[in-house]
Amino acid sequence: MSTLFLAHTEADGTLAKAALEALAATVQFAAALGTPFSVGLIGDNPGPAADAIASCGATRFLTISGAAFAQARYASDAAAAEALCRAAAATVVTVPATSRWNRVLPGVAHRLGGRADTHVTGLAAAAGQPQVSRWFYRQRMEATFTRSTRPWLLALEGGIAPAWQGAAGCAHAEAVALTLPAPRTSVVGFQAPASDQQTIRPDADLLFVTGAGWTKKQADGQVKVGEAGTLILDFLRLSRSSLGSTKSLVDLGGEGQAILPFLSHLNQVGQTGSTPRHAKGLATCCHGEEPHTVGWRFIGERRAISLDANCGWARGKADILYVADAFAVMKKVNELLG
Numbered sequence: 001m002s003t004l005f006l007a008h009t010e011a012d013g014t015l016a017k018a019a020l021e022a023l024a025a026t027v028q029f030a031a032a033l034g035t036p037f038s039v040g041l042i043g044d045n046p047g048p049a050a051d052a053i054a055s056c057g058a059t060r061f062l063t064i065s066g067a068a069f070a071q072a073r074y075a076s077d078a079a080a081a082e083a084l085c086r087a088a089a090a091t092v093v094t095v096p097a098t099s100r101w102n103r104v105l106p107g108v109a110h111r112l113g114g115r116a117d118t119h120v121t122g123l124a125a126a127a128g129q130p131q132v133s134r135w136f137y138r139q140r141m142e143a144t145f146t147r148s149t150r151p152w153l154l155a156l157e158g159g160i161a162p163a164w165q166g167a168a169g170c171a172h173a174e175a176v177a178l179t180l181p182a183p184r185t186s187v188v189g190f191q192a193p194a195s196d197q198q199t200i201r202p203d204a205d206l207l208f209v210t211g212a213g214w215t216k217k218q219a220d221g222q223v224k225v226g227e228a229g230t231l232i233l234d235f236l237r238l239s240r241s242s243l244g245s246t247k248s249l250v251d252l253g254g255e256g257q258a259i260l261p262f263l264s265h266l267n268q269v270g271q272t273g274s275t276p277r278h279a280k281g282l283a284t285c286c287h288g289e290e291p292h293t294v295g296w297r298f299i300g301e302r303r304a305i306s307l308d309a310n311c312g313w314a315r316g317k318a319d320i321l322y323v324a325d326a327f328a329v330m331k332k333v334n335e336l337l338g
């Protein structure tokens with residue numbers, strides 16, 4: 001058994017938190033298997049990143065460097081991953097589940113005659129064989145399984161282990177030569193919303209979820225979408241939390257109703273949305289229906305504000321339910337935060 005941990009450097013030449021978490025999981029996995037592991041890094045100049053994790057216990061550090069590998073591109077990322085897997089003669093390959101690796105992993109497995117599994121949330125060993133855990137049916141069922149096909153490529157979800165920490169040193173990295181055919185695509189730059197417009201913040205401590213109640217007629221018979229938008233954006237700005245939404249609220253826009261313009265389907269949490277990981281969650285004006293709360297699977301401490309004392313949250317979906325008017329509560333919370 002020969003395990004290879006693969007990672008790419010970020011724009012500043014370092015390894016991202018997701019990569020250090022996947023490295024920590026790989027270190028534990030190799031110890032459980034009782035076999036050595038190698039590290040493979042790609043990037044413009046991955047040498048310093050290799051030195052930063054020199055004490056992780058890897059027996060070899062393999063690198064592929066060059067400007068072409070600084071950027072996410074299917075052709076160069078897949079070719080580099082394939083070359084590193086071959087150079088390490090890897091039978092099990094672990095990668096952090098970044099968009100870059102998720103995109104190329106199945107193709108790399110095909111080139112190597114292996115298999116790939118994504119969304120891996122646990123690694124263990126039994127009788128010297130790797131055992132992998134992942135969730136199915138939208139995080140309702142967890143399975144532990146193994147495969148006989150090698151190489152076996154595994155994309156590890158973020159947050160499954162604390163980020164690796166250790167002393168830097170000299171990794172004695174070995175450069176793996178790779179000549180790419182002339183690229184047919186070139187990266188001309190990035191377009192991203194201003195950071196204060198970016199409402200999805202995976203690293204935030206708190207997930208703040210908005211439900212359709214924010215757009216419903218309130219006790220005085222009025223719809224107050226404008227006030228709702230101000231309260232929600234003020235809270236996000238003051239708390240730096242990440243914004244989630246129920247399907248109902250996201251869908252309302254498509255039905256021509258008054259909606260909160262900063263919400264998109266990317267904010268949707270749930271069975272047909274995302275299942276983010278945050279230490280805490282606060283749901284506001286959501287009913288706490290099962291398909292929605294499936295998205296709360298990995299939220300540590302769950303609280304909700306709803307006018308309905310008989311909502312799904314009250315029936316066991318939240319640790320604490322405040323039966324209260326979310327407009328009044330969030331106004332007060334914003335005043336206190338301000």
Ligand SMILES: Cc1cc2nc3c(=O)[nH]c(=O)nc-3n(C[C@H](O)[C@H](O)[C@H](O)COP(=O)(O)OP(=O)(O)OC[C@H]3O[C@@H](n4cnc5c(N)ncnc54)[C@H](O)[C@@H]3O)c2cc1C
Pocket residue numbers: 210211212213214216218245246247248249268269270271272273284285286287288289290291292305306307308311324325326327
């Ligand atoms: C196959 C399938 C998949 C689905 N997948 C998803 C999914 O991935 N994600 C998802 O979210 N949903 C999903 N749904 C829909 C889900 O079942 C719910 O219908 C939806 O999440 C409900 O949205 P909501 O709670 O925002 O709205 P509502 O059910 O309309 O609830 C609004 C709540 O707001 C409260 N409220 C109103 N005003 C206030 C106020 N001033 N203060 C406090 N509370 C107030 C009301 O009392 C009510 O409880 C799915 C459904 C199906 C059938």
